Amino acid sequence: MTQTEPLLRLEGINKAFSGVAALTDASLTVSAGEIHALIGQNGAGKSTLIKVLTGAYRRDSGVIRFGGQEVEFATPQAAQLGGISTIYQEVNLIPYLSLSENIFLGRERRRGPFLDWGRMNREARTLLERFDVQADVTRPLMGFSVAVQQMVAIARAVSIDSRLVIMDEPTSSLDDREVETLFGVIRQLGASGVAVVFVSHRLDELYAVCSGVTIMRDGRTVERRAMTDISKLELVASMLGKEPGELRREGETAFVKNHNQKGEELLEVRGVRSGPALRNASLDVRKGEIVGLAGLLGSGRTETARVVFGADALAAGEVKIAGQTAHLRSPADAIRAGFGFCSEDRKIEGIVPDQSVRENLTLALLPELSRRGIVDQARQNEIVERFIRRLGIKTTGPDQKIRELSGGNQQKVLLARWLCMNPKLLILDEPTRGIDVGAKGEIQALLSELAADGLGVLMISSELEELAEGCDRVVVMRDGSSVAELTGDGLTQDHLMGVMAHGAAEADTPLQGNTSQGAPHV
Template identity: 55%
Template sequence: MLLSIQNLSKSFAGVAALRGASLEMADGEIMALVGQNGAGKSTLIKILTGAYRLDEGQISFAGRDVSFSSPAESQKAGIATIYQEINLAAQRSVAENIYLGREPRRFGFLDHRGMREGARQVLQDFKLDIDVTRPVAHFNAATRQMVAIARSVTQQAKLLIMDEPTSSLDEREVAVLFETIRTLKRSGVGVIFIGHRLDELYALCNRVTIMRDGQTVAVGAMGDMPKMELVRHMLGRELAAFEALGKSADQQAERPLRLELQGAGSGLRVRNVDLTVREGEISGLAGLLGSGRSETARIIFGMDRLERGTMRMSGAGRTYDEPAEAIADGIGLVSEDRKVDGIVPDMSIRENMTLALLPKLRRAGIVDRAREDEIVQRFIKALRIKCASADQPIKELSGGNQQKVLLARWLCTDPKVLIVDEPTRGIDIGAKSEILKLLRSLADEGLSVLMISSELEELLAAADRITVLSDGASVAVLPRQAMSEKALLAAMAHQVD
């Protein structure tokens, strides 16, 4: 037995994150670990790797009882972890990141040549040919993810923990990653694979451990666990409820234009975008990696300058020089990476939620605490944010609840247009359902929502129209009656026609 976790319990501020959870796996086994956000997966992993201390329970690793006091101690014992949010030193080179903390030395000095050669070799195993002397900040998210994986592989770990490792990878890179994992399996390395893409789990994993509400609720072989049974265990709901998740209301008669881009362009990534978002609708924005979706959102929000074309809000021409101008005009943006561009991890839920509203909460330079508390409590209740109190650090919340806090940050400013970039990335089916239903209800109340997503099912379920981008330009607009997976894929493949 490589790993045995028994009766693990952990509470934060009186709220139980784990309640007698368990997990067992053998050498060379690939174990899927699944569950809704808030199910306890991240807490279990952080206890295993020494980031948190357990309250109760027992952990045995590689034949001995352990209770690691720090991540460095768990790494030394043979556990390597790749978290969902890529953790690299952005301004250091690829080679330096791969060997960070384990730099080879020669005659007492850092062996830079050895690091470069070793980095090139391990990246060749991933079929990745890049300049390992360049800072990782110069590369896209997919490449940074592969560098993080390569760093973990070079640690010669006995157990590799992967938290949503494919979220930034394309199909080819996923195939390379899976082959690497299978190679590690054959050499006896155990892998805990945390993910929400069921097809990937069934293609890769031997067994599955399912968690819900801080407990282990089911364990079984992947081949013996039908998808709908797995989903039932995760959600604790009937199949009919799952099938109804994220369904959009019927298409309504066209409403007044709220936001319009015509021939919009900025730099090389956005060349010629036409886009409309109407009052009370969810407008989807689709496209392959590098199509210009997030860059278009940056233009709308004033993060990048509109250099070509026009933008209108409620019929009036607009060009924003900074986000403050867009916010004042009624635009909010929930960014793609909530850890980097969204939450302030060491601040409380209250502070994170009211960050954009602070100018309106001040009276003579002093924050109106009573009004702030009323707003915070109202949105905690309305969005059903699971927390101990408004003063709990946001970093202790699950990903889905963190996302709800970010939505509340903009909703409390009473926006006219809300841009949500990958609103359900890295969150489970249940939290995904709640986010989609929330966006739908907000649109039904008159809010204009621009939803950027890589998940075709989400767009087809939630959007009233979908604009497809390719190479920085609009190539198709699909109204609801014309939407289908086939039509959407055909439009996204425009650049290779």
């Protein structure tokens, strides 16, 4: 490879599935040591381009050059052996194996014919310490949080002697401290000459760590720019195919809050405790409002939602529905009470990947659609077509497998699954995690519309901007307890961050209310 030739060059890449174009004349160029962003809406072609590069898909036409040579990897393993490592958003490891076994899977350290467990464990500990992870590397992966699992996946990829590392939404499960640690490692990789392709929908991250960006739209590469030469508004406008001015006007009307339209109380949670992670959670949701649940990883947000939905047992405290004490012993009880729940991990706990859009969308409604085990297909098709239109789900048809849809469209199908049940309360755990700006805006606008129609929404999100702009109130949790409730002028990103970090007693704005009667108000 000459000094001026890029490490990686993809030119004129075309790929179609069943005659439908997924990539059209797509391109990507990355130099050695460069940290390069690859962005676009869900369905823009990013994942397909990566899979063509790494051998998961065979391209229809085009040229791939890596390290100065034209290449065509037959499998992802061949790409890895050729010097390309890929870290996917969904942790692609084996839960029953230990941390060290996962890190060295397929590359086990040996002493003669035997595995060298001591060496593997030592090297695994050293690798994870680089990511500021202190953990027992002999324990099974499934015993750790999603954030630790993500760090293990990243450590595995970095440990391979690669010249190019592709990171697909690597920060989606990490808190701010873990993100900064990861960025430090990425910068080290760049300084040592390793190129990084960084895929993320979090624009601040792109500007923090990347030097260049390639933008894709509708399967085409539409722009390649230096990060210093493009503003956030221009970047998003290019992704969506709109003018910056048009995008600015749309952003001003994306959220419609309902502060002054409080309806009857749907849900009241007081002093709830469950397991070791949830100590004292309190909140309430009224008809026609969006209530946010904020907190760092491990603060008890998801555990609170699971108790409300009957997925985890209530050890102490009280849950009331419409003013009456509820005994939710299972999700089936919560569904009968009019609750819906979109889990944080749509791949594991949401979609059924090998089933169709139709089957996934009507999964919770099947008991109502069935008579003596026979599904009323005419009614099922009418419901599916209606919600595909209403939510703007991009699919080739109801029979398309949901795993073939983009992340944003998968999330819309999961929302439709509950909306077709006509719920009173919808619980959303990270509803916009890992989806692009366009799909995120559509989902946020839909939630505002639903709340205006009387639906109560309890939304967990790690994105403080999303909570501050889209919620009527936000309850903040720390160490398994509700510590504050922010509303009105007190509901800002800075204030949320301060309460999350220091607790209600140390927040900048004086608190009012009594913690024994629920979360104090800010």
